[in-house]
Amino acid sequence: MFLLDDSAHYTNHKDVWPDYQKALKATIISQSRFLDDTVALERQHRNWKIRLEVDYRTLDKHNPPFTRMRCRYKTLDNFVFRIYEEGWLGIVGKVLGAQDLTIGNTKFDEKFIIKSNHHKIQDLLTNSSVKTSLLSISQQVNFQFRIVDNSGIFMDGLPDGVHELYMEMDGIILNFKTIKTMFKLFIDVMDLLEKLGTAVDEKVEF
Numbered sequence: 001m002f003l004l005d006d007s008a009h010y011t012n013h014k015d016v017w018p019d020y021q022k023a024l025k026a027t028i029i030s031q032s033r034f035l036d037d038t039v040a041l042e043r044q045h046r047n048w049k050i051r052l053e054v055d056y057r058t059l060d061k062h063n064p065p066f067t068r069m070r071c072r073y074k075t076l077d078n079f080v081f082r083i084y085e086e087g088w089l090g091i092v093g094k095v096l097g098a099q100d101l102t103i104g105n106t107k108f109d110e111k112f113i114i115k116s117n118h119h120k121i122q123d124l125l126t127n128s129s130v131k132t133s134l135l136s137i138s139q140q141v142n143f144q145f146r147i148v149d150n151s152g153i154f155m156d157g158l159p160d161g162v163h164e165l166y167m168e169m170d171g172i173i174l175n176f177k178t179i180k181t182m183f184k185l186f187i188d189v190m191d192l193l194e195k196l197g198t199a200v201d202e203k204v205e206f
Contacts, residue, residue, distance in 0.1 A: 084143070
């Protein structure tokens with residue numbers, strides 16, 4: 001029997017993620033992409049869909065894989081942010097009109113680089129649950145966490161008025177605890193984005 005802490009014995013997410021779906025209250029989504037059948041873990045939270053998937057930067061898969069989690073939502077403003085560790089500094093670029101910020105928590109401010117174009121980021125990152133989740137994930141993997149709009153190279157076909165909450169890390173994430181924390185982070189942030197007047201609780205398809 002597969003146990004949730006047995007992921008270290010596996011190298012393929014297709015072998016592991018299906019066993020996580022019940023514990024995560026998620027479903028398996030089969031996708032035909034890049035000449036291969038892939039799987040994604042998707043969890044419904046209110047009207048939002050939170051999706052975890054493995055992707056490649058080229059169609060021929062010569063580059064190493066990366067794992068990403070996404071949630072698309074209807075937005076009421078232009079609030080964006082980007083949070084990352086030093087390892088991402090050379091490749092993430094800049095958020096248009098953003099400033100380097102701190103939140104007054106020494107451990108968090110020393111760990112992450114924070115960029116945003118709105119003071120709402122302070123409300124988001126002073127939330128204890130969000131802060132704890134980000135620090136917990138960072139102990140396992142190096143990541144970037146951001147809101148994607150439709151103004152740049154990462155827009156991925158986003159329609160007008162839709163933004164995407166997005167987290168990315170190199171490699172294939174198999175650890176159950178890390179994945180569980182990622183889903184919790186997205187649920188907490190989406191609830192906060194609605195409370196802050198940014199996100200609308202409406203269905204948006206991928």
